[in-house]
Amino acid sequence: MAQGASEPLTTGPAGETGRLRLLGEILALAGIYLVTARLGLLMAHPGTNATAVWLPTGIAMAAVLRWGSRIWPGIFLGSLSVNAWLLLGLGLSAQASFWAALAAAAGNSGEAVLAGFLIERFTGTRNPFGRSKDVVQFIFLGALLSTALSALVGVSSLCAANGRWNLFGASVLTWWLGDATGALLVTPLVMTFGQRAHGVGAFPKRLEFLFFATVTSVLWYVSFFNAPSLVVVFIPWIALVGVRLGLFFSSAIVLLLAGLATWGTLHGAGPFAARTLEQSLLLQQAFIGSIAVATLVLGSTVWEIGDERRRLRDAYRFEREVFDRSSLGMALCTMEGRLVEANPSYAALLGRTVDETLSLSYWDATPKEYGEQEDAQLASLRQTGRYGPYEKEYLRKDGTRVPVRLSGLLVERHGKTYIWSTAEDITDRKRAEEAQRESDRKYRELVENANSIILRWTPDGRINFLNEFGQRFFGYSEEEIRDRHLVGTIVPPSERSGRDLKPLMDDISRDPAAFEQNINENARRNGERVWIAWTNKAVLDERGQVKEILSIGSDITARKKAEEELMKYREHLEDLVQVRTAELAEAKERAESADRLKSAFLATMSHELRTPLNSIIGFTGILLQGLGGPLNGEQKKQLGMVGDSASHLLNLINDVLDISKIEAGQLQVRREPFDLREAIEKAVRTAQPLADKKGITLGLNVGPGVGTITSDRRRVEQILLNLLSNAIKFTDEGGVLVACSAGESEVAVKVSDTGIGVKSEDMDRLFKPFRQIDSGITRRYEGTGLGLSICKKLVALLGGAIWVESEWGKGSTFHFTLPSIGGAA
Amino acid sequence: MGQGQHLPFHPSFHWGCGVKATILYIEDNEQNLYLITFLLNAKGYKVLQAREGLAGIEMAARLRPDLILLDIQLPGMDGYTVALNLRANPDMANTPIVAVTSYAMAGDREKAFEAGCTGYIEKPINPDTFLAQVEEHLQGRASTGGAR
Numbered sequence: 007m008a009q010g011a012s013e014p015l016t017t018g019p020a021g022e023t024g025r026l027r028l029l030g031e032i033l034a035l036a037g038i039y040l041v042t043a044r045l046g047l048l049m050a051h052p053g054t055n056a057t058a059v060w061l062p063t064g065i066a067m068a069a070v071l072r073w074g075s076r077i078w079p080g081i082f083l084g085s086l087s088v089n090a091w092l093l094l095g096l097g098l099s100a101q102a103s104f105w106a107a108l109a110a111a112a113g114n115s116g117e118a119v120l121a122g123f124l125i126e127r128f129t130g131t132r133n134p135f136g137r138s139k140d141v142v143q144f145i146f147l148g149a150l151l152s153t154a155l156s157a158l159v160g161v162s163s164l165c166a167a168n169g170r171w172n173l174f175g176a177s178v179l180t181w182w183l184g185d186a187t188g189a190l191l192v193t194p195l196v197m198t199f200g201q202r203a204h205g206v207g208a209f210p211k212r213l214e215f216l217f218f219a220t221v222t223s224v225l226w227y228v229s230f231f232n233a234p235s236l237v238v239v240f241i242p243w244i245a246l247v248g249v250r251l252g253l254f255f256s257s258a259i260v261l262l263l264a265g266l267a268t269w270g271t272l273h274g275a276g277p278f279a280a281r282t283l284e285q286s287l288l289l290q291q292a293f294i295g296s297i298a299v300a301t302l303v304l305g306s307t308v309w310e311i312g313d314e315r316r317r318l319r320d321a322y323r324f325e326r327e328v329f330d331r332s333s334l335g336m337a338l339c340t341m342e343g344r345l346v347e348a349n350p351s352y353a354a355l356l357g358r359t360v361d362e363t364l365s366l367s368y369w370d371a372t373p374k375e376y377g378e379q380e381d382a383q384l385a386s387l388r389q390t391g392r393y394g395p396y397e398k399e400y401l402r403k404d405g406t407r408v409p410v411r412l413s414g415l416l417v418e419r420h421g422k423t424y425i426w427s428t429a430e431d432i433t434d435r436k437r438a439e440e441a442q443r444e445s446d447r448k449y450r451e452l453v454e455n456a457n458s459i460i461l462r463w464t465p466d467g468r469i470n471f472l473n474e475f476g477q478r479f480f481g482y483s484e485e486e487i488r489d490r491h492l493v494g495t496i497v498p499p500s501e502r503s504g505r506d507l508k509p510l511m512d513d514i515s516r517d518p519a520a521f522e523q524n525i526n527e528n529a530r531r532n533g534e535r536v537w538i539a540w541t542n543k544a545v546l547d548e549r550g551q552v553k554e555i556l557s558i559g560s561d562i563t564a565r566k567k568a569e570e571e572l573m574k575y576r577e578h579l580e581d582l583v584q585v586r587t588a589e590l591a592e593a594k595e596r597a598e599s600a601d602r603l604k605s606a607f608l609a610t611m612s613h614e615l616r617t618p619l620n621s622i623i624g625f626t627g628i629l630l631q632g633l634g635g636p637l638n639g640e641q642k643k644q645l646g647m648v649g650d651s652a653s654h655l656l657n658l659i660n661d662v663l664d665i666s667k668i669e670a671g672q673l674q675v676r677r678e679p680f681d682l683r684e685a686i687e688k689a690v691r692t693a694q695p696l697a698d699k700k701g702i703t704l705g706l707n708v709g710p711g712v713g714t715i716t717s718d719r720r721r722v723e724q725i726l727l728n729l730l731s732n733a734i735k736f737t738d739e740g741g742v743l744v745a746c747s748a749g750e751s752e753v754a755v756k757v758s759d760t761g762i763g764v765k766s767e768d769m770d771r772l773f774k775p776f777r778q779i780d781s782g783i784t785r786r787y788e789g790t791g792l793g794l795s796i797c798k799k800l801v802a803l804l805g806g807a808i809w810v811e812s813e814w815g816k817g818s819t820f821h822f823t824l825p826s827i828g829g830a831a
Numbered sequence: 832m833g834q835g836q837h838l839p840f841h842p843s844f845h846w847g848c849g850v851k852a853t854i855l856y857i858e859d860n861e862q863n864l865y866l867i868t869f870l871l872n873a874k875g876y877k878v879l880q881a882r883e884g885l886a887g888i889e890m891a892a893r894l895r896p897d898l899i900l901l902d903i904q905l906p907g908m909d910g911y912t913v914a915l916n917l918r919a920n921p922d923m924a925n926t927p928i929v930a931v932t933s934y935a936m937a938g939d940r941e942k943a944f945e946a947g948c949t950g951y952i953e954k955p956i957n958p959d960t961f962l963a964q965v966e967e968h969l970q971g972r973a974s975t976g977g978a979r
Contacts, residue, residue, distance in 0.1 A: 613904060616933035617860060620955035624866040627958020633873040656955060674938075 032080035039084025060184035064192020070122035086111035109163030117156035121148035141306040149189040157182035190298035198254040230276035237277040248304030335429035343368035357402030459559035465515040481531030501527040518544040537566040661792035675718040689726035703741030711748040737761035758819040764812035773798040852897035857887030884908030903932040911946040918947035927968035
């Protein structure tokens with residue numbers, strides 16, 4: 007009945023149990039079945055239930071295909087009720103009607119289940135409308151074969167009920183054709199209902215459907231009511247519908263045509279109007295069935311082609327997008343190297359646009375020096391169909407180069423062979439590799455050229471590595487030393503001192519941390535022993551075990567020797583000191599005795615020279631005084647000359663002795679207070695006779711405040727007398743003036759004369775010993791030339807200063823200062 | 832000797848007035864001995880001569896001269912020792928002893944004073960000033976003596 011008609015077919019409230027949902031589906035299907043069956047019966051041959059088009063069959067098959075065979079009770083129920091209703095209406099007994107209806111329902115549901123089973127069994131799918139091949143399976147297995155079952159069962163039960171077996175054959179045919187047509191028209195419509203959503207039902211398609219529906223209706227009208235022969239037009243027309251509209255809409259058109267044709271035929275119109283209505287309907291059913299089959303096959307084929315095209319286009323789009331957007335450079339080129347395809351990444355590698363790249367040959371981007379490598383890769387390509395991966399460089403548009411990693415294969419396209427290449431920019435990797443190489447090189451250089459011995463050895467004492475310096479140092483080549491045992495090569499079994507080195511090596515390898523530093527004797531290849539200071543460090547493996555010991559050594563042989571010598575030296579230092587002290591004492595003795603000798607010599611000279619002079623000067627003086635008797639003029643004159651010469655000789659001796667004493671450091675000055683004024687007056691008094699003799703004046707001007715100073719009176723007088731006698735000696739006219747003034751901490755004395763003066767160029771020689779200005783003067787002015795030199799030294803000893811101011815021809819002024827108290831010696 | 836009038840302004844002329852002092856001269860060099868003896872005699876002084884230290888000491892103790900002139904470089908006992916010995920005699924504690932020496936090295940003068948000398952005259956003597964130097968000591972005046 008219609009109780010489940012309002013139930014939606016395809017949707018069930020979410021969360022309902024499957025059982026409830028199935029029940030709903032079953033009831034809904036039963037309702038729909040009933041309704042469509044009643045609709046179909048409207049077009050049934052009066053007095054039979056063999057209708058022209060049994061639409062519920064299509065519904066039932068679609069239901070089984072969609073929901074599976076478990077839906078069969080819905081079919082059964084719908085069919086049972088509709089057949090019971092029908093049979094009861096024919097006036098059969100209730101019992102007969104029931105059994106006949108039961109049989110018909112079994113046949114109807116059985117055909118649907120059988121169709122579902124066969125289709126799934128042979129096409130492998132529950133929707134046979136995706137591929138034209140499956141559509142053909144549906145037509146044969148579902149629409150034609152399975153429906154035969156229903157027809158046989160249904161007609162048999164009917165005949166059994168009404169006993170009219172004479173109509174069995176015609177009834178089976180009618181039933182079968184009705185069911186088959188129903189399946190052909192409705193099942194695809196229902197099954198492809200969803201396809202409308204995939205573009206087929208788009209707006210232009212609906213317009214097109216309306217157009218085809220209208221034209222179909224017009225054609226129907228014309229061919230049924232005016233020109234029956236025009237029915238042939240339906241054949242190409244329906245083909246066009248199938249090609250243009252796809253399965254759903256073309257099924258709908260065919261359904262429309264079936265409805266119209268049936269209606270027309272029932273009313274005795276149309277090309278199928280035959281002798282009997284039954285015959286007419288059968289003819290028409292055959293026509294409609296053929297049309298449906300053709301439409302289905304064409305529609306599905308066209309749809310399939312379209313679908314294939316869509317899929318191909320999608321696939322192409324996908325591949326194109328991958329190609330265009332891949333960061334890997336990809337290109338296709340001919341065997342000659344002409345580039346026919348390139349993606350943007352590939353073009354970017356070449357520093358060009360894609361279009362620029364496509365006008366290139368592969369060889370344009372390949373630097374000359376890679377020719378050989380390219381040939382090898384091409385050979386590999388021809389032999390194996392593949393090349394690479396290998397590395398090379400591309401020449402970019404701007405002339406720079408980019409390192410790439412290439413690989414590729416031979417591909418066929420349009421019957422031609424091409425090379426498909428993928429290229430990857432490896433600049434970063436190259437840079438990293440270069441950096442790594444550089445780092446390795448630096449490290450190697452460091453290790454190899456370090457002025458230290460760098461050694462790696464295994465815990466059992468075998469040498470893994472010895473750097474170049476170490477090789478040179480010990481005298482082994484790398485091949486000679488590698489894998490040799492330390493002991494017996496660079497480590498002697500024991501040191502010369504007797505220390506056993508084997509246990510030391512064992513200790514180090516057992517616990518390098520505890521022997522981080524050690525000094526031991528090593529041996530060069532020629533047996534020479536050397537001392538090395540080692541630093542040891544363990545190199546651990548992943549498990550934390552000592553894998554290697556890294557030892558860095560410095561040659562400390564020289565230091566060691568120096569230390570040994572120092573030790574020896576230290577031991578003998580005392581002896582050395584004694585020896586040296588003795589030597590020094592001897593030297594001192596020698597120096598002192600030389601000094602004593604010198605002093606003795608000076609004393610002797612002083613004594614021995616003065617003694618004869620004493621007689622000469624003394625007796626000359628006595629004679630000149632007349633104590634030895636009266637002298638005549640000549641005698642006096644000559645004796646005076648003797649006296650002068652003797653005095654001069656005495657001065658010479660005194661000066662020489664003074665300068666000798668000063669230079670020997672033997673002249674000591676005293677520090678005693680005395681009255682400077684008195685000393686000056688005494689000197690002037692002493693010199694007065696000399697001035698008188700030359701007839702020049704001798705003046706004295708002692709300033710106020712000049713009094714007691716602390717100095718050496720005798721030496722001060724000596725300086726004054728020297729300066730005075732000098733001044734008088736070199737002054738022939740005018741006079742000599744002595745002036746003295748007292749300052750805050752020193753006294754200043756000056757002796758001015760109006761003599762010949764000193765030339766400025768002679769000033770600095772004036773105070774040097776044995777210098778008398780101008781040899782010409784020496785003849786005129788007697789003197790040793792020592793006087794000023796002695797004065798300068800004495801003044802210095804007394805802590806003062808002496809200098810001269812002079813103008814050649816006008817006179818000189820000698821200045822000297824003395825500290826009032828003490829003064830440095 | 833009577834030739835003193837050649838030097839009418841000599842200080843000894845006023846000091847002596849015929850009561851001339853006795854001077855002991857200890858000197859080994861004959862020429863020096865003669866020279867100074869002559870000079871002093873010419874001025875009216877009585878001169879005692881000793882040619883070596885011990886003789887001088889003995890003579891001084893015996894004859895009590897008013898002044899002793901002492902050479903330093905003497906054979907046997909040197910002048911310093913002689914001076915020390917002379918001073919050791921209380922009778923001669925105040926007798927002027929003047930060293931007359933050709934020693935002119937540093938310290939010679941100091942050594943002489945340390946040994947007890949009261950004056951120091953370097954040889955060669957200046958005949959013009961020698962008497963004045965001697966007479967300074969005779970008058971009891973302390974003097975370190977003059978320069979050359």
